[in-house]
Amino acid sequence: MRWALYNLTTTTQGGGVEMSVWSLGRELARRGHDVTVIGGQSQRPLPALAQGLGVRAFAFTPRERFPDLGTRARKLMERLSFARQALPALRAGGFQRLLIFKSYDMAPALWTARRAGMAVGFLSGGSEFYPGYAALARRLDYLGAVSAFTAGQMHMATGLIPQVNHLGVDFALFRPAEPDLDLARACGLEPGDEALVTAVRLVALKGVQRAIKALALLSDKRPRLKLLVAGEGPYRAELENRARQAGVAGRVHLLGFLPPQRLAGFYALGRMAVFPSMGEEALGLSIAEAMACGLPVVASRLGGVPEVVADCGLLVPPKDDQALAQAVDSLLDDPARRADLAARGRERVAREFTWPACAARLEEGLS
Numbered sequence: 001m002r003w004a005l006y007n008l009t010t011t012t013q014g015g016g017v018e019m020s021v022w023s024l025g026r027e028l029a030r031r032g033h034d035v036t037v038i039g040g041q042s043q044r045p046l047p048a049l050a051q052g053l054g055v056r057a058f059a060f061t062p063r064e065r066f067p068d069l070g071t072r073a074r075k076l077m078e079r080l081s082f083a084r085q086a087l088p089a090l091r092a093g094g095f096q097r098l099l100i101f102k103s104y105d106m107a108p109a110l111w112t113a114r115r116a117g118m119a120v121g122f123l124s125g126g127s128e129f130y131p132g133y134a135a136l137a138r139r140l141d142y143l144g145a146v147s148a149f150t151a152g153q154m155h156m157a158t159g160l161i162p163q164v165n166h167l168g169v170d171f172a173l174f175r176p177a178e179p180d181l182d183l184a185r186a187c188g189l190e191p192g193d194e195a196l197v198t199a200v201r202l203v204a205l206k207g208v209q210r211a212i213k214a215l216a217l218l219s220d221k222r223p224r225l226k227l228l229v230a231g232e233g234p235y236r237a238e239l240e241n242r243a244r245q246a247g248v249a250g251r252v253h254l255l256g257f258l259p260p261q262r263l264a265g266f267y268a269l270g271r272m273a274v275f276p277s278m279g280e281e282a283l284g285l286s287i288a289e290a291m292a293c294g295l296p297v298v299a300s301r302l303g304g305v306p307e308v309v310a311d312c313g314l315l316v317p318p319k320d321d322q323a324l325a326q327a328v329d330s331l332l333d334d335p336a337r338r339a340d341l342a343a344r345g346r347e348r349v350a351r352e353f354t355w356p357a358c359a360a361r362l363e364e365g366l367s
Contacts, residue, residue, distance in 0.1 A: 004118075005035065006090065009040065010022065011057050016285050019047070024167075040082055058082060058085040061081035100120070101125065103129070110136060124282075166353050168355030168356070174292035189269065196272060204279075207278045227248075229254050231254075239252070270295060272296045275287050277299070281303035287299055313345060
């Protein structure tokens, strides 16, 4: 079966959605399918996960070049500019299955699929609804959501009942590992230091600034506690400024983008992982990856995050710096509890979040 995975940013960014598309494509290829990822033109190198997959990249107009009529309007125009270039090749590509990941791609995907005899599915990780969304969703061959939380939002918007299809974790990459000593040296970690780690895109809604504030709140009790952050994004300069203002700049290390192959060694540097998101999280796959690496986690209680963490970590109210600091402090004081949460978390992820299971559900839904 020939599959096309269609998402502009898969080839232009390195966030959770993008890496999920690559991982899902690789799993479908392992199951005997011919898979092509269709994304936007970029100078960004393809990840190792792209090996064995077809890749087609097309020009598009970045959203910043459109009039500022609002973020959603700019996203829509960016996607339509991409569709104008990509759809002719998609229609002529001989594909039998088309999978999209963003709601703004539904109309052009359906228009193309119906003319080329493709079955089309949508695996949603967001709530960008708009007039006509429900009518388009009813025409899909498969409507999925990455969490029960997102499925509930979609049901409220459309009256439809999406299939919940949790994403997976690559256990060849995310597993307990030896600490990455090069990263340890880069951060100046010394014996006796304690470290919190997180791997997220550097945008305000991911809440890294909350972790910086919690670090400052714990400074008197834990002057050797450090925060290590893997990720890139437009909020980096603001985070650096927040760390300076809080008086913890020397203990906050923003390491930039790390390829997936290095994340297990990165996570191994930490006593725990923190994910203090402030905005809607459809699932929180990065949390599952940290759990798979054998780390206890502290995360915000919002969106689909509790579906990942369950009782295998600590959940705190979003935007509550004091609660975050208290949760971190309590776990640092209790090694036995950290070990118990870590073991149960890894077991939970191995049971509930696998790419083979995700791909099998898609195959069945688009059969």
